[in-house]
Amino acid sequence: MSTRNLRFIGGFGNQLFQYCHAKAACLQSGDTLNVEPWLGQQVFDLTDPPITDPLTPSDFTGYAQRQEDLIYTRTQAREWLPWNSRVRDYLDHFAGSPDVTTCHLRRGDYLTTAQVVVSTASYLRALLETGLFAYSVHTVSEENPTLVPGLPHFLPDFLRLASSIHLLRADSTYSWWAHVFAHPSQAIYSPVIDGLPNGERDCIFVSGNHPKMSNSPACTDLYLAP
Numbered sequence: 447m448s449t450r451n452l453r454f455i456g457g458f459g460n461q462l463f464q465y466c467h468a469k470a471a472c473l474q475s476g477d478t479l480n481v482e483p484w485l486g487q488q489v490f491d492l493t494d495p496p497i498t499d500p501l502t503p504s505d506f507t508g509y510a511q512r513q514e515d516l517i518y519t520r521t522q523a524r525e526w527l528p529w530n531s532r533v534r535d536y537l538d539h540f541a542g543s544p545d546v547t548t549c550h551l552r553r554g555d556y557l558t559t560a561q562v563v564v565s566t567a568s569y570l571r572a573l574l575e576t577g578l579f580a581y582s583v584h585t586v587s588e589e590n591p592t593l594v595p596g597l598p599h600f601l602p603d604f605l606r607l608a609s610s611i612h613l614l615r616a617d618s619t620y621s622w623w624a625h626v627f628a629h630p631s632q633a634i635y636s637p638v639i640d641g642l643p644n645g646e647r648d649c650i651f652v653s654g655n656h657p658k659m660s661n662s663p664a665c666t667d668l669y670l671a672p
Contacts, residue, residue: 450477451497453504458485458600459619460509462527462626467510469526470518488598490527511619511658511665519671520626527627536597537605546581547573548607550624552616554588562617562639562661563646569614572635572651578612586621608632614651617659625655626670640667 452468454461461484472479480497508515518526529537549569556563573579584606586592592602600620607613607624613634615621625634636657637649644661658665 448477449480450475450505451480451482451502452506453482453497454484456509457620458604459621459623460511461485462523462623463510463515463619464506466518466523466526467515468506470522471506474517485598485600486527489530489533489601491530492527509664511660511668513666513668516668516670521672523626523670532596533601533605536594536602546610547578547583547612547614548610549573549583549585549614550607550616550618550621551585551587552618552620557646560644562642562644562649564616564637564639564649565646568637568647568649568651571648572614576612576635576651578614581612584610615655617657619659622655622659622668630672 450468450472452464454464465481465484465486468479479494481494482497486492551564551566551569553563573583586603586607591599592606593599594602604620604624607615607621608627610628611632613621613625613628613632615625615634615636617637617639625632628634633653634655635651635653636655637651638657639647639649639661640658641661642649656667656669658667
């Protein structure tokens with residue numbers, strides 16, 4: 447048995463992709479996975495040994511957001527990433543009042559970097575076309591996050607997305623992963639950005655969690671097995 451090391455790039459959603467890919471690869475090869483400190487350690491009960499040498503390079507590169515990187519299932523991801531006790535206590539409180547429909551609006555750095563920004567009009571049209579305007583609708587955006595004392599800043603809105611009965615996600619790893627942690631009955635709709643130029647664009651929404659989140663060659667459509 448040998449050791450393989452994982453260093454992370456990007457935020458919470460990106461790190462979840464990298465962790466699950468590396469975890470699955472090490473389980474398949476029988477290797478031990480060592481990790482550098484990452485955001486998941488703030489919210490999950492994890493036992494992976496740490497990388498002890500700061501000069502140790504990563505044995506895994508890239509964002510792990512191509513179809514061939516999904517060498518794990520949704521069930522495995524949830525098993526590998528159990529919430530810690532602090533998050534479970536919050537979930538017990540939060541689960542009593544789930545949102546009906548939640549829209550994730552990804553703005554922030556997308557407005558200044560080479561990314562497609564899904565227009566507000568696209569969400570409104572999707573709500574009308576799906577009939578979800580008949581329900582209570584909430585929005586989540588990193589520009590106005592929900593903050594809860596004692597919880598990491600990125601977590602409360604993530605849990606709100608995951609607890610929603612219907613989710614209109616952004617072209618974002620954050621809401622892609624929120625659906626992974628949601629109840630299997632959650633209905634999710636995703637924007638199709640394939641081939642669109644960067645900037646704010648009108649997009650169609652389709653049922654499912656598969657459309658890719660970036661036009662970068664590092665990303666493809668993603669079909670995660672149950």
